[in-house]
Amino acid sequence: MSPLNDTDLLEALATPDLQKRYPRDSKAFVRIDTSLRAYWHTLFDVCPALLDLAGPDGLAIFRPFMAWAASRRLSMNWAFYIWAYRWLDGSDFADSLPDSLAESMLAASAARWATVDRGRAAGIVLGDAKSPGLIAGWKCRSVDGARSVERIELEAPLAPPCDRFGFFLVPGFALETFPGWSPIPL
Template sequence: MRDIDVIDFMSRPDQFSLFSDNRRALVRLDIAWRGYWHALYDPCPSLLDFSGDQDGFNIFRPFMRWGSERKICFGWPLHLWVIIWLQENEMLNSSNSEIILSELAGAAAARWAISDRTEALGIAIYRGIKQNWTVGWKCRAVDLQREIQEIEIGADLSPEDDIPSYFLIFDNKISVFPGWSRIL
């Protein structure tokens, strides 16, 4: 079997059992999903704990299947898609949601800050908690770190459908609320 024969299964860890007799294919698939696994769980350790299993597959496999079926972007908004998936599956409740949502939105903001090449200086993310935003800023100098903040805005400016959304910031501070953009 060639690598090209397994390419459609690379984002579908739920289908790995189809290749249980083919070690080369399993190694190739394992390498393909490992980057996504680390991108998801490394910045969000509470999500791994929440998954209820040591390897995180209780969340990872169904989320990857869901994302593959919807052809979502696994770029910077990956963690926002996880929030949407968790909400759709009614997995969050008041006792576990705040830290998980905070970590996921912070990870999305950090991924945006290192990957965005527009003139924007920052991003504000609505993560599903009213009056709270996660804000990520690009590095302003080579020797500085990315800055991720959680801010309480004191007003309910949540999106109409109450799903994770964002807007870009083109100044050194949030001086105007331009409205929310949906992730694509």
């Protein structure tokens, strides 16, 4: 079999079952496996409860989710966990999802945003139309500070996002206004 080029690698990442085209001891198989492994760990190390649904290797969730995400051309940005939850909610796993999983995955997305965003906003607030609480992720306030994620309960709930999930950015380190929900980015 010919060596794996970048186009083949992207196709294999988009459709993880294509990895089976290559012998396990080939460089192509190892290259695909290494690339996929980073996404596997991103998902299951942060949300280990998913392994309770999918078994210890997580492949019953991971492979179909990655194929679904690739077919929709989703980026693996901070919203990665929200998209994984959306896929789960429409999958055969939907009836087995614990009530706490949506909030956990929103918290994972907020933490990822606080880690990777380089914009001026100090925080992100995520909302779930099925929950009155909000999840906020905050960047570091100082050089020696830490990022944080918190659940916020408001006295009067905000209008729910148009779609199941929505977000808005917060310019400072206090939640003072509600600018309205933005859709989760692809």
